[in-house]
Amino acid sequence: GQSLEQPSEVTAVEGAIVQINCTYQTSGFYGLSWYQQHDGGAPTFLSYNALDGLEETGRFSSFLSRSDSYGYLLLQELQMKDSASYFCAVRDRGNTPLVFGKGTRLSVIA
């Protein structure tokens, strides 16, 4: 099976940078994904890392180290609208479903 660990809550100031870490244990590994979910909404895809290194998409970046079974999501220039829950997720093979971490609730304050 798979298990993922991420902090339950993070608070950061508008305009700042925040990093949300995720460590995972999985029998196989087919990439680490990140999703954002606002209250009452469905998860929306943010990023996917299959290989080691940093992937950048606008204000959001995601990093993966397969040897450390570790990844993080980096959010820059935080905005109030970034207040949401962020989930890391893995699958152990390409045709298996995503398994989600417990989520990190990010609160952006003025």
Add this chain to the structure above:
Amino acid sequence: GAVVSQHPSRVICKSGTSVKIECRSLDFQATTMFWYRQFPKQSLMLMATSNEGSKATYEQGVEKDKFLINHASLTLSTLTVTSAHPEDSSFYICSARGLRYPFHEQYFGPGTRLTVT
């Protein structure tokens, strides 16, 4: 592209009744659909995986006779919560994967909030 819809978005039903939730892939063929359940302030928990034309595979602890899943076509899967009870109140989210690149990617529906009174 890769749009998944769910209907209804919200439903309130009385205890003991059954509720059907539809999940549709609007612009692609979904060979596999996944059903997740999410309780407030918790993570998404996988309930079952269904492949078109096959019986669903349920995760441990999920009652297959209570949560009936049908994936009769490449664009439609349904989840029926039978004899619903208040503890079944939750946010149900479907996710679809199809024959489009990247082939592993799952696309999520907007979710259905079920309240059982």
